[in-house]
Amino acid sequence: MSDKLTMILGGAQGSGLETSIQILSAGFASSGLGFLADREYHSNIKGKHSYVHAEVSSRKIPRSLQSEIDLLGCMDAETLFTHFDDIREGGYLIYDASVGDKTQGEIKSIDDRLRGRLEEKFDVMDIEGTVDSVVGYLREEKDIDIVELDYPEILEELQEKHDISSSQASRYVSSILIGGVAGLMNIEKSMIDIGVERKFEGKEKIADQNKSLIEDVSDDVKEKHDSPLDIGDTSIEEEDFMMVNGNEATGMGKLVGGMRFQSYYPITPAADESFFIEQQIGKDENTDVLVFQTEDEIAAITSCIGSALTGTRSATATSGPGFALMVEGLGWAGVNEVPIVITYYQRGGPSTGQPTRGSQDDLMNALYSSHGNFPRIVIASGDHEEALRDAVRAFNLAERYQTPVIHLLDKFLANFVKTIPVPDVGKEKIERGDLFSKGEDYKRFEDGPVSERGLFGSEVMWYTGSEHDEEGNVSEDPENRIDMHKKRMQKLEIADEEIERRLSYFGPEDADNLLVSWGSVKGTALDVIDGSQEDLAYLHIRTFSPFPVDEVIKFIEDRERIISIEHSYSPRISEVISLNTGHQIDNEIVKFTGRPIYRDELIGSIKNILEGSDREVLKHGP
């Protein structure tokens, strides 16, 4: 019996997939099982294919996913066509037997390029291409156990039993899938019920109908298939979990960090964070945050700056296209030494790019965007706990150095749902930096590099985007320019001496081969080095400005091989290391499809690099 399970559950966007995964994950977590899920979807409201790719474990909380899956659960035929090839030999399939005749040609939402690939595959497989033919192939050639359920028939029974109209019945398809998964995994009914009750809180009748449907399907599957995917009782020690995605973890950190104002303009994948923060209003005096939806991202950053000038801890959250509009405001905050936090969720670019797919291609944009030069702090989080703590840290750094902080995240982390041990937030302290206490003749930019910060309401001060003197009045005098420019830039030197937690090193100290990455690659890299026979270590960079030059040099010197890993066409992290340290990184593993890096494909690519390849391009994921 395996202690973990990888599955994909798929269906059309807006068809209830989200419900299935919410209920199942609550059920898993209530059973004490660890859980990690990636959500993949199109920039579309209803109809296009979306799926959840998840790992459940009874031994530890998963940190990464693998491309080869144990179980595929299909809400529709498109899911089968899109993912059937990923089921491992001897794996499991749940599908709707009533669509057996369907071919991919009938499904309008399938992309033409996928159509072409499927035709080629079906030719090689020598099948006609109906759902039934694919299922037959899987059963015969790959020894896959097929859980055949007739969805319309099940729904018809449900309609009769509970007097539900036929138009309502389709909403229950998600519960058929849940029942199938619960049956194969032998998840206790009481655990699934917890998930159902959470999902349908206050709707007892609907909850009961779903519970009974799930139970019926689960019992039927157990009887016929005998729960072959039971991963056993948990041995994970934690009694309590938090179940969060990256947007939520970051939002939690912002509240713990005393944020009182958040501006935003709707954009994927950042908007959910603002929505989450707004949901907390009224719960506690510390959760009453002004969440302000602006007319554009220019107003988002400039209102955020305005708010920060009043002494309010203020942030804005966006993604690449929104950040592009914020850059002029960013420079204003830099020259006026305003503590603001920009939470930057990277997605595929350039331009609109791939709005719902992940990327790490914006590192240079975060580091260097803006005309002119000013000190900025750029930090990046690799997992949910880092995201929470970094969100607190971002405000402390912004106020300590009176300068903008860019907190980089990505779509992967934003949408990864994970069970995490309840974070110990007692460790996170609020440090407000130098605040001016009432006195005579206040000058905002006096006595640098970090001046005492006065606030509107107590003193009189001036700010201007022009070069200015200590009082904040415009001055183009060359000596003043030198003094003020230096004053600002020196803050970065102080920050460089003071800032902690700038990188983490994992694995044997003297490993010959060093993986270098950042952001959400962390989990996959850690799982790969942990399970590897090779002499591998992982260097995880969390602060890019000020860049931890000496520490990075210490870790990258004298290695036989250094391999950068990144979600980009060519690793920005290699460029940044080279710029800062003069060391060239010769090997790289990249992925730019916008799909996560899976540990099995990473293992394969590392093997290729160790055998002499210098660049590997990862492609897995539909």
Add this chain to the structure above:
Amino acid sequence: MARDYSTENWIDWCPGCGNFGIVSSVYRAFSEMEIEPENTVMVSGIGCSGKMPHFIDVNGVHTLHGRAIPFATGIKMSNPDLEVVVNGGDGDLLGIGAGHFVALGRRNLDVLVMMHDNRVYGLTKGQASPTLDRGEQTKALNSPNIQDALEPVSQALVSGYTHVARSFAMDSDHLKESIKAGIEHDGAAFLDILQPCVTYNDIHTSEFFNEHIEKLEDGDLESVDDPVEAILNAKIEDKIPLGTFYRDVDKPSFGERIAEQMSSYKDKAPAHKEIGDEDGSLIDQEKFESIFEDNLIKKER
């Protein structure tokens, strides 16, 4: 003795600039209102009007081209006790910053917007601004303007401003009173200030304005509570009326709208809230787990 709101900075506008009239009216209005410098913020954009804050002894924020309104919005939202006044040019507010101009009206946030309306971009040497009529050729233009003008009062009215008026930079008494009325209004107030640009606008000179201006006296307008009538009243044939065209004191301000959804806002706006105790602690473990109860899952066995 009345308070002096001037600063020691040398004022570098062109001799004869309408801005002198505007800044001196601001001094007089502030003085009569006994404005508290530390509790007042003058926010400006870019251009000749953008320099205003440096010449007034209250908090000053000289922002980016077109963005004075969203800066002011953040300031006012987080600290509603501050008196916030925006100064911008016609290009600043109705050209590059037009989106924000409309947004402020939609919110009815308690801010006064003073628009320096001289129909040209002065600091960049006299290009046509959004208030210059089509067909007009001011002296720095190579050819007559081929873009239509926006009528600022109408623009403010359709955007939702609840106090809409017009004044003239060279009529200090009228302007002073208009500024006072705009500040006293509890909601988004717009004041269109006609202004000569002595260097680049040889059409809309002081003489031109003196000829075309028609000052409305109390009672001249039948009503000031109908936005459609207000649009009509803002321009009468070739005359440019000065005065208050529209006033709505009933529409809830943005602050009131926020307070309705967040009860603590009224007594403790964001800027007035403590952020952590002496120890730097804010949300302890117990509170954390209770706030995020929906994300918390207890193992059941």
